[in-house]
Amino acid sequence: MKTVDLVIKNARMLLEGGVIAGGVGVLDGRICAIARDEHLPDADREIDVNKKLLMPGLIDGHAHFHDLAMLDHEDFTTGSRAAAAGGVTTFVDMPLTSNVIRPADVNEKIEQGEKMSVIDFALYGGMIDAENYLMIHELSSMGIDGFKAFTSDPFYANAGVIARALSEISEVGGHLTIHSEDQGILTEFAKDMEGDWDAPVSHSLSRPNVAESVAIGQNIEIAKLTGGHLHIAHLTTAEGVDRIAEAKGEGVTVTTEVCPHHLTFTRDDMNRLGPESKMNPPLRSSHDRGALWSALLRGTIDMTVSDHAPAPMEKKMRGKDDIREAWAGVDGTQMILRILLSEGIGRGRLSFDRLLHVACRNPAKIFGLYPKKGTIAIGSDADLVVVDRNVEQTITADMMFSKCGWTLYEGMKMQGAPIMTFVRGTQVFGENRIMVKPGHGEFQPMGGIRTNRGK
Ligand SMILES: [Zn+2]
Numbered sequence: 046m047k048t049v050d051l052v053i054k055n056a057r058m059l060l061e062g063g064v065i066a067g068g069v070g071v072l073d074g075r076i077c078a079i080a081r082d083e084h085l086p087d088a089d090r091e092i093d094v095n096k097k098l099l100m101p102g103l104i105d106g107h108a109h110f111h112d113l114a115m116l117d118h119e120d121f122t123t124g125s126r127a128a129a130a131g132g133v134t135t136f137v138d139m140p141l142t143s144n145v146i147r148p149a150d151v152n153e154k155i156e157q158g159e160k161m162s163v164i165d166f167a168l169y170g171g172m173i174d175a176e177n178y179l180m181i182h183e184l185s186s187m188g189i190d191g192f193k194a195f196t197s198d199p200f201y202a203n204a205g206v207i208a209r210a211l212s213e214i215s216e217v218g219g220h221l222t223i224h225s226e227d228q229g230i231l232t233e234f235a236k237d238m239e240g241d242w243d244a245p246v247s248h249s250l251s252r253p254n255v256a257e258s259v260a261i262g263q264n265i266e267i268a269k270l271t272g273g274h275l276h277i278a279h280l281t282t283a284e285g286v287d288r289i290a291e292a293k294g295e296g297v298t299v300t301t302e303v304c305p306h307h308l309t310f311t312r313d314d315m316n317r318l319g320p321e322s323k324m325n326p327p328l329r330s331s332h333d334r335g336a337l338w339s340a341l342l343r344g345t346i347d348m349t350v351s352d353h354a355p356a357p358m359e360k361k362m363r364g365k366d367d368i369r370e371a372w373a374g375v376d377g378t379q380m381i382l383r384i385l386l387s388e389g390i391g392r393g394r395l396s397f398d399r400l401l402h403v404a405c406r407n408p409a410k411i412f413g414l415y416p417k418k419g420t421i422a423i424g425s426d427a428d429l430v431v432v433d434r435n436v437e438q439t440i441t442a443d444m445m446f447s448k449c450g451w452t453l454y455e456g457m458k459m460q461g462a463p464i465m466t467f468v469r470g471t472q473v474f475g476e477n478r479i480m481v482k483p484g485h486g487e488f489q490p491m492g493g494i495r496t497n498r499g500k
Contacts, residue, residue, distance in 0.1 A: 048086065049088045050089055051070070052087075056099035059098060061406070063398075075427055076422065079421060100400075101401070102405070102430050102468065104404070105137070106412060109374070115142055118357065120448065122162065124448075125161070126446035126479045129163055129479060130445075133382075134418070135167065137166070140169065140171050146169070159488055160484050161484065161486075162486030163481050164466075165428070167191075168189055169192065170189045178213045182213075188490020190218060190492075194207055198231075201228055204267060208267045208271055212272075212273055215272055219274070222276040222278050225257055227255075230259060238250065245323065248323050248327050254285075265299060268299055269292075275297070277289060279304050280301045280346060283333050286337065300407075300411055301346050301348075302348045306322075306352075307326075307337055309334075309384055309457075311334055312329060318453065323373050347408075349404050351377030351378040354373075355448075355451070356374060357448075358451050375453045376449060379452075405418075407419075412491050426469050432462070434461045436462045436464065
């Protein structure tokens with residue numbers, strides 16, 4: 046038999062049919078064999094993982110790593126290192142300061158990403174006004190089929206813009222991702238917080254659940270009208286879960302995602318955690334957190350993403366006496382898999398089959414990267430993660446690869462962690478360090494999933 050580049054053997058492989066004993070062979074960056082150990086080919090490098098779990102690399106579909114105006118927060122190198130150490134093998138970079146991304150920006154970002162990232166990446170486009178949706182076809186031809194809009198400040202887009210964008214995007218087979226909080230409700234409820242802004246929890250109380258459910262309801266109505274693929278960003282509320290479950294039941298093309306911080310913390314943690322715990326949408330109640338976990342298990346929530354957007358501590362601490370002044374955004378890309386293992390599977394709130402779907406397979410499909418990414422299959426990229434379910438870790442800032450130097454998860458005890466990460470057959474993370482130089486990452490154009498256009 047021909048010698049291949051790499052064999053990973055003696056694993057418990059997380060495949061679409063279940064957990065199977067054996068391993069994989071890798072040739073030229075792709076999976077060329079999936080077999081019991083005795084049937085694996087000879088290889089230049091052989092890794093015996095001693096019955097640990099072998100799964101596809103995660104796809105982090107919502108990551109703010111490289112904003113040209115905020116490179117003090119994170120960049121393609123630091124962000125992708127954190128991702129790799131979290132078992133992520135592909136991320137989708139989203140704009141941060143300006144929600145617009147033009148064809149010229151795309152070329153610049155691809156060039157910088159391919160110089161700086163240690164893992165593969167795709168790019169989101171932004172959507173605010175008419176000028177943006179005129180660029181949809183051109184951006185799509187460049188491999189960008191995911192577009193981001195907001196129903197809240199600072200990138201507020203009205204219902205008309207969203208309707209126009211959604212029908213235009215459906216023509217290219219892409220999707221519109223919407224940060225769904227209603228700005229009118231946010232503005233009014235903020236007035237009730239006067240005098241209480243010194244308490245971090247006021248940030249959450251000023252942005253009530255109804256702001257999310259109203260915006261989701263409106264966006265679903267627009268999706269029904271246009272037939273375009275609506276994707277609700279970072280879902281946080283039980284009411285939002287119900288709205289989306291109902292719409293899916295009616296056949297509306299709607300998908301959604303959830304972040305590790307909303308699966309881990311509640312607003313009751315905010316005063317203890319301080320301004321670091323500010324993000325949008327905010328932390329909610331334990332009832333909401335429970336609804337998110339069960340929606341993730343049931344299938345109402347399609348995927349997990351980080352919404353990784355931390356800032357230097359100084360920008361967080363500006364909110365020490367007035368939470369409105371703090372940067373909104375937290376770390377997360379290094380934590381997705383750990384939270385799913387420890388808080389999800391460890392506590393009986395998630396199954397391995399669902400983990401495979403929400404962290405790998407579904408995001409690959411939603412971003413048009415499947416089956417190149419998101420699965421262990423013959424011919425797929427050898428994007429792989431070895432997971433040790435028995436490793437116990439207390440999370441500290443010094444194990445994190447983010448530029449920010451702090452973590453919202455400081456001091457948390459976790460069971461289960463990624464211990465090796467491979468991108469196209471090259472080991473990028475292991476022994477708690479990054480094993481490749483910046484520039485290993487390649488841009489991945491989205492193929493676009495075909496939605497029920499014209500319906
Ligand atoms: Zn975001």
